[in-house]
Amino acid sequence: MKTKMTGIAHAVRSAVLAGTWMAAGGLAGQAMAQETQVAPDAQAVQATPMPTVEVTGSAIRRVQAETALPVQTVTRAEIDKAGVTTAAELMTRISSNVGGLTDGASINVGGDQRGFNSANLRGIGTSSTLVLLNGRRMANFASPGDDSGVDLNNIPAAALERVEVLLDGASALYGTDAIGGVINFITRKDFQGLELNAYGLKTREGGAGKRTASIGAGKGDLDRDGYNVFAVADFQRTNALSTAQRSFVRGLGVEQRLGHLLSGYTSPANIRLSTAQRDYLQENGFTINGKPITNRLINLSVPGCAPPDNVYLPAGTGGVDACTYDYMNDTELYPKSDKASLLGRGVIKLGAGHQAYVEVALSRAKTDYTGSSARVTGYLDYRKVPQLAGTGLDQVTDDDVPGELELRMRLNEAGRRTSTLTSEGVRVVVGLSGNLGGWDYDTAFNHSINTVKDEDTHGYVLYNELLAGIADGRINPFGPSGAEGRALLDSIQVHDDVRHARGTMDAWDFKLSRALMKMDGGDLAVAVGGELRREKNDFTPSALLLSDNINNDAAPEGGRATHDSRNIQAVYGELLVPFAKQWEAQLSGRYDHYQQVGGAASPKIGLSWRPSAALLLRGSAGRGFRAPSMTELHRPTVYSSTATLPDPVYCATVDNNYADCADNWDTRRYSNPDLKPERSRQFSLGAVFAAGRHVNASLDYWNIKRTDLISEIGDDVILGNLAKYGDLVHRDEDGYIDYIDLRKENRGAQIAKGLDLAVTVRGIDTAIGRFGGRVNGTYVLDSKIQNSPGDSYISNLGKFVTDGVVQRWRHTITLDWERGPLSASLSNTYSSGYEDQNTAINIDDGSVVAQNRVKPYSLWDLSAAWQFNPALKLRAGVQNMFDRSPPYSNQAYFFLSGYDPTYTDPRGRRFYASVNYAFR
Secondary structure (H helix, E strand, O other): OOOOOOOOOOOOHHOOOOOOOOOOOOHHHHHHHOOOOOHHHHHHHHHHHOOEOOOOOOOOOEEEOOOOOOOOEEHHHHHHOOOOHHHHHHOOOOOOEOOOOOOOOOOOOOOOOOOOOOOOOOOOOOOHHHEEEEEEEOOOOOOOOOOOOOOOOHHHHEEEEEEEEEEOOOOOOOOOOOOOOOEEEEOOOOOOEEEEEEEEEEOOOOOOOOOEHHHHHHHEEHHHHHHEEEEOOOOOEEEEHHHHHHHHHHHHOOOHHHHHHHHHOOOOOEEEOOOOHHHHHHHHEEEOEEEEEOOEEEEEOOOOOOOOOOEOOOOOOOOOOOOEEEEHHHOEEEEEEEEEEEEEEEEEEEOOOOEEEEEEEEEEEEEEEEEEEEEEEEEOOOOOOOOOOOOOHHHHOOOOOOOEEEEEEEEEEEEEEEEEEEEEEEEEEEEEEEOOOOOEEEEEEEEEEEEEEEEEEEOOOHHHHHHHHHHHHOOOOOOOOOOOHHHHHOOOOOOOOEEEEEEEEEEEEEEEEEEEEEEEEEEEEEEEEEEEEEEEEEEEOOOHHOOOOOOOOOOOOOOOOOOEEEEEEEEEEEEEEEOOEEEEEEEEEEEEEEEEEEEEEEEEEEEEEEEEOEEEEEEEEEEEEEEHHHHHHHHEEEEEEEEEOOOOHHHOOOOOOOOHEEEEEEEEEEEEOOOOOEEEEEEEEEEEEEEEEEEEEEEEEEEEEEEEEEEEOHHHHHOOOHHHHHEEEEEEOOEEEEEEEEEEEOOOEEEEEEEEEEEEEEEEEEEOEEEEEEEEEEEEEEEEEOOOOOOOEEEEEEEEEEOOOEOOOOOOOOEEEEOOOOEEEEEEEOOOEOOOOOOOEEEEOEEEEOOOOOOOEEEEEEEEEOOOOOOOEEEEEEEEEOOOOOOOOOOOOOOOOOOOOOOOOOOOOEEEEEEEEEEO
């Protein structure tokens, strides 16, 4: 594969010194050397075989790192300069990564797959991006949900040597489920000596501070001693960040702009009257704050409402007669986390060109997600409310329980709801490599486990016992409870491992490669390989969860644990054909077979042409398929709800008054055991150019189409096209929406295409030091989804649709300087603006939010380093040095309101320093 120059790349690895790409002398210099008579000593050097390398996307070692397929490389040095300490942070700097899962987007209560940090190349889905560790798979995140993929928390970031991103999808080597591409995290293969690292980060406004420490130690020179063993351990702690610690949250104006997204569950409690109760009170002249009531939702404390979290907001969810709860005053923007990882590797020479190796990777990420305090739907006899005691509400006989009031209360006395997510990874690889009969071989057994524990740790209470406490007066919905009530809340707090998931992958793989014959352009080489893999997933909800007695944490439909497994077999082959001095073809194919799903062959061809020493033209085309995940096939049904959306059927009966006909409709999300695999075809065309010894540039066009797309139709799309999708909307006997089906199906197609640009300038010597720079950017030409064959495509390019957006342009720019022991790096990451969601509705007055275009998001980082002596290096830096806040957004998909948490960072300006001591 090609080693593409990236936006944060400092230099391509040593392979670039070989072949036509020579950083020391430049391509033009190499061409001149070829025309010059070689001295005898130089001839001896030239007779020595050039070192070969293996790059992501090919099983054949080669001299030249630039091939027909584009690969983007990030080295350890670039990671250090950026000041990032986790694989997830690193991925935010990859321009082709769009809409991956992050800790910020996981901030919610009762959300799906919290704690999962993922990559998403091309924005076509986490499930279509293959993440590898040292060229081999890892167990996917075990918790069931819409996405499948490796949890980036399980990547031992401190042990990384480099990251290679294969930007051409449907890999015939690693698995054709890599439709969006492959990310290969490559760790050190050998290490000698001792290395210590410490890192600290502090934010300007407080919160979200970070401390990390790592230690690496190794012994043995493989060539001299015949063995090497090393281990790298890393420990990280990040503090939580509360909304109260960020001034930009107040500047978003959520109460004024997005009051309809706030909550009607307040403290003191709102009372939700039945229609008959409201009409009765109106007829009898009942008033609040001296005014007759108009709505069903009332609060006897208005306009007081116990600020700042509970506010009187007539245009908000509470309306003119009740209070509105602003959870953006009472939640966290960034979770507290503790992460630890250990990578150990040992290798020993066995003689005769063979060696054995073992690799152990252990990781543990514990993350505390803290949301607002619990919301409770409670019930109380009207006679226990002094202001209503004499109204005679029990005379209203239309209600199920005459005189009973429905309460919508916020349970502040129980504390904020906190869940602790623990994702643990265990991976053991035992293998042999070497040369046998002229064939280079590598074979290994890979045992990988991911375990996810989802614990309710605070703020969740037993619901039935809570209702009893409200009904008998121990719990006061309208003010502080007495000692007996507080004791009750303490006694019914839930601390339970409510969801426990475990995913296991056992795999044996092998690959063989060798040169077959000489051709005009080099050696004709072949590689063959195969893999046997078994995947198992166990999901175990706790007995307490299945009892459906945890307030705000409902039992899954069906009430049972699930245990699923399947076997996968794959074989592949690759042929490298340098059929002319300037031409090279790479032919490969793979056959995968998934138990219960079936199999498919996936061919691929790549072609490169070097018309001159300074120019490489390349192209590739291939097909792939992605089998449905076990979650997509067998996931338990999940109850959820839509954003606030209008029901066209209901709206037609009320003159399209959104105050009446828009709501957060219930949804049921189903898996589907009859799913077929997705199919894909993709191709790319590109050019790589070297302008002298200092400048390298590449431009690649990519085009991906998926068919038989496994997806759910967006709830907004369903309600916007009832003529086609009306059968997914279930209604009660009165015609009102009961719930909406969101069912996994093979539907329609997806198209994504765009351009990747990379420019690297290096080694510019001046009187004040050496300069270099890199630009890495992705310009998306098209991104759209077709929900069913024959439907028109719906574009999410530069437009927020259902659950996210694909920005038109993303880039990372880095400028480097070094002089003697001093160095500095300045970088910019940028995402272009886009059309906002712009569909949220205020159901109090039926208005739609003002149209908005989300502004571009640009962050600048600066770091400087001092190599004090050969062993000691000091670095300090500032991230987001202009203190740029997330731009305002209307989006209503994520729990956090006022901005999009998927690609923005609420931490603001932050300062960090690190020290590295290496003794070798």
